[in-house]
Amino acid sequence: MILKMKIIRPIHLIAALVMLFAQSSYAQATSAAGKELFKNYCASCHAKDMKSAGTGPALGGSQARWNDDAALYSWIRNSQALIASGHPRAVELWNQYKPNIMTAFPNLTDDDIASILLYVDEVYTGAGAAAKVADAGATAGPVKEEESNDGLLYGGLALFLLVLTLVLTRIISNLNQIAAAKEGVEYEKKTLYQTLTSQGIIGVLLFALIVLGGYTTVNKAISMGRQQNYAPEQPIKFSHATHSGLHKIDCQYCHDGARRSKQSVIPAANTCMNCHRAIKVGSQYGTQELTKIYASIGYDPTTNVYIENYEQKTEDEIKEIYTKWIADNYISAKEIQALDAEGEREVNRQWKELVKSLTNDQKKKIQGPIEWVRIHNLADHAYFNHAQHVSVGKVECQTCHGPVETMDVVYQYSPLSMGWCINCHRQTEVKFKENEYYKSYEQYHKDIQSGKKDKVTVADIGGLECQKCHY
Numbered sequence: 001m002i003l004k005m006k007i008i009r010p011i012h013l014i015a016a017l018v019m020l021f022a023q024s025s026y027a028q029a030t031s032a033a034g035k036e037l038f039k040n041y042c043a044s045c046h047a048k049d050m051k052s053a054g055t056g057p058a059l060g061g062s063q064a065r066w067n068d069d070a071a072l073y074s075w076i077r078n079s080q081a082l083i084a085s086g087h088p089r090a091v092e093l094w095n096q097y098k099p100n101i102m103t104a105f106p107n108l109t110d111d112d113i114a115s116i117l118l119y120v121d122e123v124y125t126g127a128g129a130a131a132k133v134a135d136a137g138a139t140a141g142p143v144k145e146e147e148s149n150d151g152l153l154y155g156g157l158a159l160f161l162l163v164l165t166l167v168l169t170r171i172i173s174n175l176n177q178i179a180a181a182k183e184g185v186e187y188e189k190k191t192l193y194q195t196l197t198s199q200g201i202i203g204v205l206l207f208a209l210i211v212l213g214g215y216t217t218v219n220k221a222i223s224m225g226r227q228q229n230y231a232p233e234q235p236i237k238f239s240h241a242t243h244s245g246l247h248k249i250d251c252q253y254c255h256d257g258a259r260r261s262k263q264s265v266i267p268a269a270n271t272c273m274n275c276h277r278a279i280k281v282g283s284q285y286g287t288q289e290l291t292k293i294y295a296s297i298g299y300d301p302t303t304n305v306y307i308e309n310y311e312q313k314t315e316d317e318i319k320e321i322y323t324k325w326i327a328d329n330y331i332s333a334k335e336i337q338a339l340d341a342e343g344e345r346e347v348n349r350q351w352k353e354l355v356k357s358l359t360n361d362q363k364k365k366i367q368g369p370i371e372w373v374r375i376h377n378l379a380d381h382a383y384f385n386h387a388q389h390v391s392v393g394k395v396e397c398q399t400c401h402g403p404v405e406t407m408d409v410v411y412q413y414s415p416l417s418m419g420w421c422i423n424c425h426r427q428t429e430v431k432f433k434e435n436e437y438y439k440s441y442e443q444y445h446k447d448i449q450s451g452k453k454d455k456v457t458v459a460d461i462g463g464l465e466c467q468k469c470h471y
Helices: 010-025 031-042 062-066 069-077 079-084 088-097 110-125 130-136 150-183 192-196 199-223 240-246 269-276 287-297 315-334 341-358 386-392 397-401 418-427 442-450
Strands: none
Touching: 031 110, 062 069, 062 110, 069 079, 069 088, 069 110, 079 088, 150 192, 269 287, 287 315, 287 341, 315 341
């Protein structure tokens, strides 16, 4: 006779432990959680040192300035709603930073916001190691992704739960055997193999695999093509901080396609030559980077002419032209009569760097266009038109690309996610006044004139329609 008893199953204890673990992970506000939330939600617009103004205001001391946590929490969740309500601090900030609209974050809980503010205060006051991390990232540049310990944490938890399941299974089996002996009935004790291959254990494992597989698939799909803070090494060390920041060159001088076409376009070397026929030695790298431009298009900076039949030149002939140019400038800068040993090494180094930058497995010759590495790349199924945003919408380049004028190495500033775009369309006011493009929207013009509407957003004119971006 086999004993049939109602027993406590190990899976019930495991479920309770998992619930306890999950609850403990989100039980209270912590600066560690705030750091991660800040990176995901705030770092795109606010300076990491919490003291400098970025696209948005400096966050350090914000609680003291607001002096009203309830209003501050409402501002973070939906700034435009608080501005519309007439809150004086909200209106003051709007007047200071408009037309830049703060993204709404209705999904943030009170604990989330408290965690962010805790982290902000810790960095602002210099307390703890977090301040050092923030100060290191305060200069313009990509935020390096920190290695996550989530995989190790969940792997360890899974191993712990597995061992605990086996231990509890053996304990319960032994207890059942003792109970059966007292009752004087026969008890069939299962082996470890029988336990591991039982229907219940296999079912739990299959369920866990399905959940894990689904979670991984969704996360990977969401992050596909998302490369915020991506900052690849380019063939030429071009500094936007020098050109756009120091010398105030307008973005559209080089990226002239932004105002008239879908693409902003990468400037051709001919655009560079508008200035660098005169400026032949860089302020930071000397001849090293500018010679790459000259070599790509066949311009001889020594004679100030474009080289005839440059495409047919061999690498040795090209080397003779540009190593002479580098050597002459080195001798001139050092105020010496002939190239010394150090100069020989420098000329050879610059030449090797030039060849490395202008050639690759597909492009064998030095001659030809400079192959820049693309940074911003929307998914193929998403349509974006620069001219529509720049010329019609009057959107500033920095709205999407961040403070490029401060970047020595350009990186992807914004997440460029669907949610990020949608929030912008919901909140951005369309510039109707003196804009011929919107002349056909007669009803909206009448509503504004009559006072029925005080503004029109991109969402109002179809900015949330699927086919507008996914044609």
